[in-house]
Amino acid sequence: MSDSTAAVEHAEHNDPALLHHFATAQQQRDTASLGMWLFLATEVMFFGGMFCAYLVYRYWYYNEFAAGSRSISIWLGTINTVVLICSSLTVALGVKAAQLGKRKQLVSLLLATLVFGVAFLGIKGVEWYQKYEEHHVPGRSFDVSDIIRDYPQIHIDPSHSQLYFSLYFAMTGLHALHMIVGIGIFSFLTYYSWKGKYGPEYYTPIENGGLYWHFVDIVWIYLFPLLYLIDRKPLR
Amino acid sequence: MSGHVISTKLYVTIWIALMCLTVITAAVAFVDLGPLNTVVALCIATFKALLVVLIFMHVKYTSEKLTKTVVISAIFFLFLLLGLSMADYTTRLLG
Numbered sequence: 384m385s386d387s388t389a390a391v392e393h394a395e396h397n398d399p400a401l402l403h404h405f406a407t408a409q410q411q412r413d414t415a416s417l418g419m420w421l422f423l424a425t426e427v428m429f430f431g432g433m434f435c436a437y438l439v440y441r442y443w444y445y446n447e448f449a450a451g452s453r454s455i456s457i458w459l460g461t462i463n464t465v466v467l468i469c470s471s472l473t474v475a476l477g478v479k480a481a482q483l484g485k486r487k488q489l490v491s492l493l494l495a496t497l498v499f500g501v502a503f504l505g506i507k508g509v510e511w512y513q514k515y516e517e518h519h520v521p522g523r524s525f526d527v528s529d530i531i532r533d534y535p536q537i538h539i540d541p542s543h544s545q546l547y548f549s550l551y552f553a554m555t556g557l558h559a560l561h562m563i564v565g566i567g568i569f570s571f572l573t574y575y576s577w578k579g580k581y582g583p584e585y586y587t588p589i590e591n592g593g594l595y596w597h598f599v600d601i602v603w604i605y606l607f608p609l610l611y612l613i614d615r616k617p618l619r
Numbered sequence: 620m621s622g623h624v625i626s627t628k629l630y631v632t633i634w635i636a637l638m639c640l641t642v643i644t645a646a647v648a649f650v651d652l653g654p655l656n657t658v659v660a661l662c663i664a665t666f667k668a669l670l671v672v673l674i675f676m677h678v679k680y681t682s683e684k685l686t687k688t689v690v691i692s693a694i695f696f697l698f699l700l701l702g703l704s705m706a707d708y709t710t711r712l713l714g
Contacts, residue, residue, distance in 0.1 A: 413683035424693035431697045472634040475675045601668045608660035615648040
């Protein structure tokens, strides 16, 4: 590297948002984004273990998985997918508002994201409560005699049904936990955006918080068909 | 310079596409396609995930090649986990 380039780099270090060990603001942003992507790669493996368990048991006990899947509300699942996709749009537009330095727009988009996030958890709660009332929560009061009665043409082993519902609660529960963490992060981001901390020269927390939110959305994009749509076609 | 700014129009187009795909995947589940039902559902989900990763998460526009490497290797290792596990579980009864 020539001396003149080094001089230019030092001149740029007068930017208060630029840490001294980065040459340019772009390099600093790319580095932060790369770190976030590495974290998301570990999250892929974290959820991957559950998806693997799901695949193995679905392969072994397909009938019970299909019947269990029929018993959860496809309406609540679809509405929740729509809610999450809307929240992803408000996040994406929020990052853009931060890039352009539109503070008021950024705060309202982050607030909209929080509303969608809380709505998702509320709908999820309604769904879980339905399962609780139907005695489909694995444990001592677990009972799938209603499912067995509804589908006499399918052979169903209640202990295998319990595996489906265990995975259903573990996977949607882990996803909901990520949503709760996301809502925490976005409350923090909303507060600091309102204080005017983020703008075109520094919006890394908004960008990385957004990456996290979109990742949680993608997990749901896969959970929806895998848990809700296993077998909805008319039974012969 | 403040990174790549994507037009609001493109974001909204992607959002509309994601909404349509959600309705399609829920509707198609009620049509009897035999074993293809799962394949179609997973293809739609993967296409939706791709739209989110490339546009909403800016991977299509990043100048940092390492980011793309990390994304691809994360998917690769996930397939390694799922692929090798299923290669075991689905062939146990054959021996």
